Amino acid sequence: MATLGERKTYREQVLRILYEAIEGNRLLGITGAKLEHDLHIPEQDLAAACTYLAGEGLITVDWEPGNSPAMVTLTHEGIRRMEAEEEERG
Template sequence: MAILRDRKTYREKIMRALYEAAEGDRLLGIDGAKLRNDLGIPEQDMAAACTYLAGEGWVVVDWARGNTPAMITLTHQGIRRMEAEEEGRG
């Protein structure tokens, strides 16, 4: 399992990738395995990050066998979080 700094980085990478791919549309999801490969996140850490993000209410995860995220989708709260972050960067 990754250290705290890495876990936070993984979560942010996932959120950014989902937000950019979905372009603010919460109906568009991303294949979990593809996202994990694209971001280079270890499988166990990907599952942990998705569990955390879902617990915060920022994503919805459809799980496959072996505790693997099959599809990940931003929630309305997740989009709002990313928009606020984007506005903060100005």
């Protein structure tokens, strides 16, 4: 299992990739397979990151059997958080 620092990094990477992919349109999402491929995150750690982020209300996840994310989308709150971070970076 990943360390605390790795888990936090994985969560931020998931949010960033989703935000960049959907360009602010919360109707779009990314498959779990694409996230796993693009981020090079082990399946177990991706599932844990998605579970955490969904619990925080930042993403929604459609799960495949075996607890693998099938489709992941940002919620309105997730988009707001990413926009706020983008504004802070200037």
